[in-house]
Amino acid sequence: MPGGDRLHRGGALLSGFGAAPTPALLLDAERLTRNVARVGDRVRALGARLRPHIKTHKCVEVARLQVAGQFGGITVSTLAEATAFAAHGFTDITYAVPVEPGKFAAALALAQRGVRLHLLTDDPAVPGPLAEAARAAGVRVDVFVKVDCGYHRCGVDPEGPALRELVQRIGERTQLRFAGLLTHAGHSYHARGADAVRAVATQEREVMRAATAWLAASGVTVPVVSVGSTPTITHVDHLDGVHEVRAGNYAFFDATQVRIGSCTLDDCVLTVLASVVHRDRTRGRVILDAGAIALSKDPGARELDPDAGFGRVLDLDGRDLGLRLRSLSQEHGEVPVPDAALLDRLPVGARLRIAVNHSCLTAAQHEAYLVHEGSRIVDRWAIHRGW
């Protein structure tokens, strides 16, 4: 641990990990840049456009890196994200949760402020009231129909009557523009290895192509076909028939993506900096000040790796110490350390880094990232939370 380091939030000098208060969320700038370039290039090479999902990071600075050289659109999971990003100059936003009437007013307020807002629905009862609300607000909005490509969370049957009915209801309303078809292959998170993920990616693409063809048969043109998940964009063969990719987690990756096969541990951007607050030589373990709030209680890819615990423990240089967070309480994390020599090196006050299980949920626990290059903290980026 470097001595004499000092962290001045908002000031000029932001240096090593040693001076940062713990727990803190560290963001590796070099890895972020690499991940963003890799997936941005890949989507371009596949002939699609990238509309990154910013729910993973909720951070304007990260989103700016992601849209550089892309068309500028983003995807959000909450209207609070949409509002915060609109205030920072993002004007083409897809709110990728089916919209419900309680959110019409907040969504349409964004459209009134000049945001090109894309909403989505999979329910025939929504277009009518949404159009009425849009008329009252004096705006038009783009509406995607959400399609179920096999994840079975939301979305209409890709070849059932509900799809045609929905497209028709949207088309009947002058306040609504039919934006296209949108899906999310969330079941890729349950796949194991590249071949299994590729099978899901193929399904995601082919279901959308079939739905597009089925609508074409009744004379309906689909302006945009939008798909997206980090595992599927990593392993998909081609994207013929797909216009837009909405991956998000790839900016950060995490231990879950390592298990799925989307990346290696060396691609993971987020770590939680933590301090030892208790050392127990009798039981061979330490307690850290990173608990369920600092990390989230996401069990990670436990179905892929029962021993995953709540995070891998790294040293300050990012080297895997072979330790795992076994249990979490609110502000405590327990790490078994069977090696007595290693335990000697972990007195109260020693600092460690935790490679997180699920970067999206961990990020949402914090108000900011400490951005680092090597062990030097170079910036602090805000996280826009809430609803």
Added chain:
Amino acid sequence: MPGGDRLHRGGALLSGFGAAPTPALLLDAERLTRNVARVGDRVRALGARLRPHIKTHKCVEVARLQVAGQFGGITVSTLAEATAFAAHGFTDITYAVPVEPGKFAAALALAQRGVRLHLLTDDPAVPGPLAEAARAAGVRVDVFVKVDCGYHRCGVDPEGPALRELVQRIGERTQLRFAGLLTHAGHSYHARGADAVRAVATQEREVMRAATAWLAASGVTVPVVSVGSTPTITHVDHLDGVHEVRAGNYAFFDATQVRIGSCTLDDCVLTVLASVVHRDRTRGRVILDAGAIALSKDPGARELDPDAGFGRVLDLDGRDLGLRLRSLSQEHGEVPVPDAALLDRLPVGARLRIAVNHSCLTAAQHEAYLVHEGSRIVDRWAIHRGW
């Protein structure tokens, strides 16, 4: 759902649930008042003083209710909580995580501002550097020795040489005052039913009495014996030899406490207001806009109830609908609804309330409580998060 309701944050009119944006964290004011009175009265009747642990709610208004008629001290789990509460007039604060050197400066800054700050340690390497830092800061601080009463998370052996050594090292330093012995019977959360919890509570008390006697044999007087957990204060027989109780969860309770036997579902204060965003008649279920961020991913008392899921689903009046949140993703929660007639009553936009598994973790996901009396929202209270 009442029509025409409007929620004006920070304004005069805060009315029914219908107008609140979802997801939102609801706090039942009547239940809170009842819980606070019940446990406050119980601790008083048992002859101890109450130093409520505010980590559960991180809310100044709730803490003010808890300390009314008590001596005014509180317990915190982070220095951010300590700082926020000190700024709101709380001057007697115990930071109940073993202090490590990286937090000396922030802790001592509170003491410099006139807070009577109680720190705790279980490590013989801490008192020396802490005393030096206190000397440099020109303050004295109170230091508890953390004792392990059987939870085995932190704390020294209650009758081992480390206890005497720590007390001696604290006593040698003029900048440190030996505050007493402190323990937390966290293993009460793994107990099942009143008898099992009472056994843990007895252990918590008797271990502390034995440690006190053991120190007395070497001429050391223990100023304060501090214990505390919500299950143990609920079921303990008596508190002879104990001065202070640091329970916290009792203000809100939650589904986990129901399973442990600390309360009934009608005592639980927090619910998350959520809207249906998707209805699937084929699979018999709805998707809500309350996911892993709005609720936390705490599995609750799954060891006590494997079917607990991520929360019970209530109607707007708080009646249990017999439904459970089966799975969570970031902003989606899945609720199986096998009853077709009930599913008919849950269109997109319908509102439900989720009784939370773990109130402490759910509260930490939100920036404020919407305080309600019946279905009328009467106030909005801030939650002081972070580190």
